[in-house]
Amino acid sequence: MVRLAPEELRRAARDARAAYRSGHVEPTSGVAPGFTQANLVAVPADWAFDLLLFAQRNPQPCPVLDVLEVGQVESALAPGSDARTDLPAYRVFRDGRVVEEVRDATPYWDGLVALLIGCSFTFETPLLEAGIPVRHQELDRNVPMYRTDRACAPAGRLRGDLGVSMRPVPADRVADAVAITGRFPAVHGAPVHVGDPAELGISSLDSPDFGDPPVVRDGEVPVFWACGVTPQAAVLASRPPFAITHAPGHMFVTDVLDREYDTGLPS
């Protein structure tokens, strides 16, 4: 059982959720530093086994932090939370197409099972603490995310390719970034790829599929981590009749400290 942060430390996380509940919209990278963030994907109950199995078979892009059963809206990771309202923005999918982006998923929630999946924003604080720059935070942008041509293990009716986030890292800090993020397998862990984006089937770094374009400086190497947009790619590819996800980069902020998911050791 994951421990919550001490009550007196949780204000930043609670305040962020309250702001989003009342309509504020922003990417959550850098919000409530030190607190774990999560991706959301919700599907009708008769797709829930396929989705949970997809996550079980693809634990690096889809590490499950919590599951909300039908009728459940409060995550054990955030007492008092409501997964229908406490993210800044949601995407609504019908038959594998995004049909709407909304701030409140309440009207759509009946009969859904939701997975909360670890998010790499979680290990950005430890990266920063080690003096490794996190460019999209510096620029106050969303992280760039890409589809790749690497197939995930299929599960039931769900299939799809791996999605990744990218952070440019100075060449002499890549090893440190690998070691630090590898300590956090529950939030995607070590990079899946370092260097040439073409090897992942990414034709242009400047045109991410989700989020904002990156700024890569001289002497920096693009480093790719498995990303929680992967279930969205699976929803796009596999066309369940209905699904709701977070809007990319707009996460669920939990009351759990990053360090709860720090194994202390490279994975």
Next chain:
Amino acid sequence: MVRLAPEELRRAARDARAAYRSGHVEPTSGVAPGFTQANLVAVPADWAFDLLLFAQRNPQPCPVLDVLEVGQVESALAPGSDARTDLPAYRVFRDGRVVEEVRDATPYWDGLVALLIGCSFTFETPLLEAGIPVRHQELDRNVPMYRTDRACAPAGRLRGDLGVSMRPVPADRVADAVAITGRFPAVHGAPVHVGDPAELGISSLDSPDFGDPPVVRDGEVPVFWACGVTPQAAVLASRPPFAITHAPGHMFVTDVLDREYDTGLPS
């Protein structure tokens, strides 16, 4: 993706499965040393989400190594295997009661989803290699297993108490046994309890709920590990209309070496 053992090393595991397929029955502790063993639990497809969620919420007793979808009988952990026939013995449950014990589950398999769950037999080889005795192997018996009074996290319609296996360990080797088994979270990891069985609600060590009675010698301490009989306890408590499990102690022998699940580090 877990790697299989090199082809030339797999004979012991393949031979064991072939023997069980042709009708041989024995507890599998000590069989094919160095190879990972797994518990089996199979339920009708409309209970599969509940079961997978139960496992996700209770990873120490229920670490999922593989999932066989409806119509699938071959595990990726053992090419050429057939989960319906390759375990020494199975239990058939109806409405939460054991109605039969069989050597061949083929007649019952249609429409089932099966989970293969890590088994603590897997870390017995590393214990032995460290000079820590494994008493039930010495005595050629099945390991003693017990129900406890510790509730697992419920999931959907499934609930139940933690099941444990017990191995007596010399007092001066308990720390080593903890460190060694802690390296293997995928096969239950470190002990959940060391010492007084009454604390777990076990009234008599001499009367295990599953397996054979133990022999605890002077200077030895009873050490309890989370056990893959836990899903059986959940089936007993939650009464799905139908289920099949391995017979306690009679496991699925895979082609995966123990060391694939060795994180190298205490969990």
